[in-house]
Amino acid sequence: MGVGSGRLYAAVAAGGFRRYATYRxxxxxxxxxxxxxxxxxxxxxxxxxxxxxxxxGYDQAQAVTFVWxxxxxxxxxxxxxxxxxxxxxxxxxxxxxxxxxYRPVDLQLWWLAADVGRALFQLLGRGVVPFAFGSLFFxxxxxxxxxxxxxxxxxxxxxxxxxFALRYLxxxxxxxxxxxxxxxxxxxxxxxxxxxxxxxxxxxxxALGEVVRMLPWSSLLQAPADVLLGEADPLGTxxxxxxxxxxxxxxxxxxxxxxxxxxxxxxx
Amino acid sequence: xxETAHEGGRTEPPxxxxxxxxxxxxxxxxxxxxxxxxxxxFALTTFGNFAATALDFVxxxxxxxxxxxxxxxxxxxxxxLYGVSGVCFGLAxxxxxxxxxxxxxxxxxxxxxxxxxxAPVLAQVAADRFALRRLGRVAQGVLVLGYAxxxxxxxxxxxxxxxxxxxxxxxxxxxxxxxxxxxxFQFVAQDASEVSNAFTYGGTTMLQYPPTVFAxxxxxxxxxxxxxxFVNWLPASYVLDRPYPLGLPQWVAFAPPLVAVACxxxxxxxxxxxxxxxxxxxx
Numbered sequence: 001m002g003v004g005s006g007r008l009y010a011a012v013a014a015g016g017f018r019r020y021a022t023y024r025x026x027x028x029x030x031x032x033x034x035x036x037x038x039x040x041x042x043x044x045x046x047x048x049x050x051x052x053x054x055x056x057g058y059d060q061a062q063a064v065t066f067v068w069x070x071x072x073x074x075x076x077x078x079x080x081x082x083x084x085x086x087x088x089x090x091x092x093x094x095x096x097x098x099x100x101x102y103r104p105v106d107l108q109l110w111w112l113a114a115d116v117g118r119a120l121f122q123l124l125g126r127g128v129v130p131f132a133f134g135s136l137f138f139x140x141x142x143x144x145x146x147x148x149x150x151x152x153x154x155x156x157x158x159x160x161x162x163x164f165a166l167r168y169l170x171x172x173x174x175x176x177x178x179x180x181x182x183x184x185x186x187x188x189x190x191x192x193x194x195x196x197x198x199x200x201x202x203x204x205x206x207a208l209g210e211v212v213r214m215l216p217w218s219s220l221l222q223a224p225a226d227v228l229l230g231e232a233d234p235l236g237t238x239x240x241x242x243x244x245x246x247x248x249x250x251x252x253x254x255x256x257x258x259x260x261x262x263x264x265x266x267x268x
Numbered sequence: 269x270x271e272t273a274h275e276g277g278r279t280e281p282p283x284x285x286x287x288x289x290x291x292x293x294x295x296x297x298x299x300x301x302x303x304x305x306x307x308x309x310f311a312l313t314t315f316g317n318f319a320a321t322a323l324d325f326v327x328x329x330x331x332x333x334x335x336x337x338x339x340x341x342x343x344x345x346x347x348x349l350y351g352v353s354g355v356c357f358g359l360a361x362x363x364x365x366x367x368x369x370x371x372x373x374x375x376x377x378x379x380x381x382x383x384x385x386x387a388p389v390l391a392q393v394a395a396d397r398f399a400l401r402r403l404g405r406v407a408q409g410v411l412v413l414g415y416a417x418x419x420x421x422x423x424x425x426x427x428x429x430x431x432x433x434x435x436x437x438x439x440x441x442x443x444x445x446x447x448x449x450x451x452x453f454q455f456v457a458q459d460a461s462e463v464s465n466a467f468t469y470g471g472t473t474m475l476q477y478p479p480t481v482f483a484x485x486x487x488x489x490x491x492x493x494x495x496x497x498f499v500n501w502l503p504a505s506y507v508l509d510r511p512y513p514l515g516l517p518q519w520v521a522f523a524p525p526l527v528a529v530a531c532x533x534x535x536x537x538x539x540x541x542x543x544x545x546x547x548x549x550x551x
């Protein structure tokens with residue numbers, strides 16, 4: 001990849017950022033909703049950790065931090081979906097994808113760049129305020145060292161790439177299924193259940209906990225949270241996340257080439 | 269424009285209500301027929317609806333795999349709260365949940381089409397894209413409530429038995445009022461329509477947990493400001509012989525029907541005010 005294409009993808013990412021930044025009222029509404037849900041969840045977690053201190057190896061402050069982290073990262077990492085995939089599916093369904101495939105750019109990198117731009121905006125626009133609210137009004141466990149925060153940000157970036165790679169596969173299913181509603185819904189369920197959004201994965205009982213911690217979705221919320229809370233070795237976490245990112249992106253490429261070889265484009 | 273739509277039934281309120289219900293029935297029936305053209309898709313989306321809702325209960329089950337009580341309430345009683353909240357919200361969502369989409373119609377101006385039709389706008393918006401797949405949510409609530417009723421320890425009396433259907437219907441009424449008020453808000457909110465999720469989905473999520481879990485300010489808020497506590501917390505406290513939140517007197521357990529009627533009346537006023545501010549889109 002030359003300097004020129006690097007600039008191209010940077011421009012696409014900037015476009016993704018600007019596109020989401022346009023809807024200010026929607027962003028404010030999202031911040032409000034995330035804060036309300038955080039408020040409800042945080043009390044249920046407080047009750048849970050009241051009942052059993054040190055549940056899953058977290059103390060109460062760490063559990064509270066986990067809740068607000070979840071609300072802060074929900075939109076940025078598109079854990080419940082809602083990034084680019086609906087649009088890409090629609091382009092596949094209508095046949096517009098043919099135009100995209102003719103462009104002298106890489107389809108996967110194009111959408112990755114746009115999604116990174118979106119994620120960055122939603123991290124700043126939708127994530128910071130609920131997290132600040134939570135840290136202000138509830139007892140949280142935040143690290144004092146800058147290096148931990150740095151490691152946390154690296155984990156968030158890797159999480160965004162894994163999230164993209166998963167949703168890219170979801171979107172490509174439209175080449176075969178046309179209507180992606182069912183797949184989107186299943187991806188949403190898996191994302192919520194296996195990322196720690198529903199409940200921290202270290203609270204899951206026995207073998208179920210061990211299985212979900214090995215799945216790619218645990219890279220999304222659980223991994224950055226454990227790095228920030230000092231519960232996981234950052235380097236090991238990065239390797240785990242990067243491993244899933246590489247595998248899933250590679251599978252995405254394989255599926256993409258299979259799809260473009262066999263599929264007859266709709267419309268025309 | 270809004271005025272012409274009103275004139276059709278301004279004469280007498282009872283006739284207007286009957287007219288609205290008839291329009292609602294016709295539109296909903298049309299959407300059901302259209303849904304049934306794709307039966308497999310209907311079955312899959314209904315199951316998806318069921319599974320998505322069940323996720324909340326899975327979270328509660330996972331919690332109870334590690335503890336015996338939450339806020340002093342055992343699993344059977346939390347399941348009771350969850351079941352009642354789920355059925356009430358599910359019924360409201362099935363009946364008028366499509367009103368969520370009003371914001372889109374306001375933004376793109378397609379609400380105009382509904383205003384010129386000779387039927388009450390509220391009925392048309394409520395039945396718009398009526399989604400039978402939402403039965404999945406109701407079914408999930410019914411299942412959990414059924415489970416709760418078999419395991420919960422209650423000395424059933426005539427009053428408690430009578431309170432059960434009253435609780436479910438009033439709760440559905442209260443959630444319907446929330447949906448209508450949220451839709452009225454969308455006339456002014458436009459892009460900010462996601463705010464209503466905090467009250468609809470946020471409300472039902474909160475009611476799935478015992479009131480003892482939450483801070484007193486929050487409980488006061490959902491009792492006196494937005495009276496969601498009357499959906500299940502207060503009547504369930506009577507059925508389960510639990511102390512009443514905020515030290516309220518016992519009679520509040522029987523107030524849900526009155527609260528539901530009052531909420532619906534207020535939501536109706538909010539709807540009228542909202543509809544009056546509608547100015548369509550430019551050019």
